[in-house]
Amino acid sequence: MKDSAKYAKIVEWSEEDQCYVGSAPGLILGGCHGNDEKQVFDELCQIVEEAIELYHKDNKPLPPATSGHDLANSLQNIA
Numbered sequence: 763m764k765d766s767a768k769y770a771k772i773v774e775w776s777e778e779d780q781c782y783v784g785s786a787p788g789l790i791l792g793g794c795h796g797n798d799e800k801q802v803f804d805e806l807c808q809i810v811e812e813a814i815e816l817y818h819k820d821n822k823p824l825p826p827a828t829s830g831h832d833l834a835n836s837l838q839n840i841a
Contacts, residue, residue, distance in 0.1 A: 765814045765824060766807065766810045766811050766814055767829060768824070768827035768828070768829055768830075769786050769788065769789045769810055769827065769828050769829055770786065770787065770788075770828040770829045771784065771785075771786050771803065771806050771807060771810060772784065772785050772786070772787070773799055773802050773803045773806065776795070779795060781795045781796055781797055782795060782796055782797065782798070782799045782802040783795045783802070784802045784803060784805065784806035784809075785806070786806065786809070786810050786813075786828075787828055788825050788826065788827075788828040789810060789813055789814075789824075789825055789828070790809060790810065790813050793806060793809070794806055794809060
């Protein structure tokens with residue numbers, strides 16, 4: 763398994779920004795945005811890969827994983 767698979771990647775529509783916004787909570791601050799949902803997800807995946815490379819290059823431990831916590835189903839139970 764690649765390190766990038768350890769992090770949840772979220773793409774959602776932002777009414778405020780009127781575009782899709784991608785984020786990887788727990789790994790990167792900020793993210794990316796755009797008008798095409800798939801393009802935003804692809805860009806987000808690349809950003810996650812690059813962030814992980816920087817952690818490795820700087821010999822820093824990766825933040826705790828955010829995937830594998832059944833995040834999608836947990837969010838459904840909030841409503």
